[in-house]
Amino acid sequence: MQSKRILVTGGAGFIGSHLCRRLLAEGHDVLCVDNLFTGSKDNIIDLFDNHKFEFLRHDVTFPLYVEVNQIYNLACPASPIHYQFDPVQTTKTSVHGAINMLGLAKRTKARILQASTSEVYGDPEIHPQPETYWGRVNPIGPRACYDEGKRCAETLFFDYYRQHKLEIRVVRIFNTFGPNMHPNDGRVVSNFIVQALRNHDITIYGDGSQTRSFQYIDDLVEGMVRMMNNEEGFVGPVNIGNPDEFTIKELAEKVLALIPESKSRIVHKALPQDDPRQRQPDISMAKEKLGWQPEIKLDEGLRKTIEYFRTIIGRA
Numbered sequence: 001m002q003s004k005r006i007l008v009t010g011g012a013g014f015i016g017s018h019l020c021r022r023l024l025a026e027g028h029d030v031l032c033v034d035n036l037f038t039g040s041k042d043n044i045i046d047l048f049d050n051h052k053f054e055f056l057r058h059d060v061t062f063p064l065y066v067e068v069n070q071i072y073n074l075a076c077p078a079s080p081i082h083y084q085f086d087p088v089q090t091t092k093t094s095v096h097g098a099i100n101m102l103g104l105a106k107r108t109k110a111r112i113l114q115a116s117t118s119e120v121y122g123d124p125e126i127h128p129q130p131e132t133y134w135g136r137v138n139p140i141g142p143r144a145c146y147d148e149g150k151r152c153a154e155t156l157f158f159d160y161y162r163q164h165k166l167e168i169r170v171v172r173i174f175n176t177f178g179p180n181m182h183p184n185d186g187r188v189v190s191n192f193i194v195q196a197l198r199n200h201d202i203t204i205y206g207d208g209s210q211t212r213s214f215q216y217i218d219d220l221v222e223g224m225v226r227m228m229n230n231e232e233g234f235v236g237p238v239n240i241g242n243p244d245e246f247t248i249k250e251l252a253e254k255v256l257a258l259i260p261e262s263k264s265r266i267v268h269k270a271l272p273q274d275d276p277r278q279r280q281p282d283i284s285m286a287k288e289k290l291g292w293q294p295e296i297k298l299d300e301g302l303r304k305t306i307e308y309f310r311t312i313i314g315r316a
């Protein structure tokens with residue numbers, strides 16, 4: 001494969017840090033741009049010695065002038081507690097960030113991939129969710145800054161594609177987990193593992209019957225790279241997720257079974273407003289167009305993630 005100059009926005013975050021590693025392993029020059037709002041230099045510390053890696057602290061809501069061949073646009077807080085901390089900035093990051101990165105792609109003629117989300121489907125009435133489903137999002141609720149920001153970013157991508165003939169790629173990422181997740185970001189997998197390792201109560205919101213489909217990080221990165229590099233002009237949007245669906249209660253039980261020394265108990269807390277009842281990707285399109293499907297089962301991914309959290313919270 002020919003070596004490229006690749007920009008990864010949000011590269012110091014959970015997904016971005018894995019993507020940077022993968023792209024460096026393929027021999028590319030990687031420019032990681034991040035304002036470190038939720039990301040951390042710790043996630044990329046081992047890359048600083050690599051002469052093909054550069055880190056730039058920058059907020060994507062401001063224009064960026066660099067020369068690149070490909071752009072992965074991941075910059076955006078992704079967990080509800082972080083994206084609701086400063087909702088106006090969240091919308092700005094998605095919308096102004098998309099405009100700035102699309103402008104950069106237009107000037108440099110770079111191919112650009114948007115990290116969109118299953119949240120564009122909102123609390124869905126269709127199950128599993130195919131890409132043709134337009135979604136059911138509350139436009140004025142507490143999740144709207146993220147969901148509508150991401151929906152607007154998709155709109156911008158497709159308008160730049162139609163109007164300016166940009167080479168776009170859009171992936172809709174479903175719940176993903178793995179090492180480098182922020183231990184306090186409030187997402188369910190990291191919460192349950194950290195709670196179990198610390199012998200704290202496992203907090204199930206609501207009765208735990210809501211479902212999610214959890215994908216391990218390595219499967220996602222493979223799907224993103226395949227999508228970016230497809231030469232058939234397939235622009236998406238394409239769902240990238242693991243269709244194995246679990247209730248949140250089942251997830252809590254699995255985590256406890258994998259950490260048998262834990263003394264944690266399961267407790268129930270109020271369900272957050274607009275929490276989607278169920279979520280499962282229809283991945284027929286990814287299979288057909290990219291020859292992609294997830295390989296890593298939930299238990300295997302959880303084991304690897306538990307090992308990571310054991311080391312970072314000092315219980316190894």
Ligand code: NAD
Pocket residue numbers: 009010011012013014015016033034035036037038039040058059060061073074075076077078079093097115116117118172173174175176177182
């Ligand atoms: P993350 O919070 O770990 O990473 C996001 C990164 O973006 C962080 O490093 C953060 O500092 C950076 N960032 C935030 N605002 C920025 C700004 N204005 N300028 C520059 N950098 C900024 O989250 P993640 O899970 O790695 O998510 C990465 C992307 O994938 C996000 O766009 C998210 O919406 C998308 N996504 C993630 C999931 C998931 O399950 N993890 C699911 C769907 C979509």
Ligand code: UDP
Pocket residue numbers: 079080175186187188189191192203204205206210212248271272275276
């Ligand atoms: N959740 C939970 N306990 C927690 C954190 C989350 O029961 O400590 C639930 C949450 O209400 C949601 C699901 O787990 O139903 C997934 O939440 P997360 O924030 O990880 O992702 P999202 O809701 O964005 O899919």
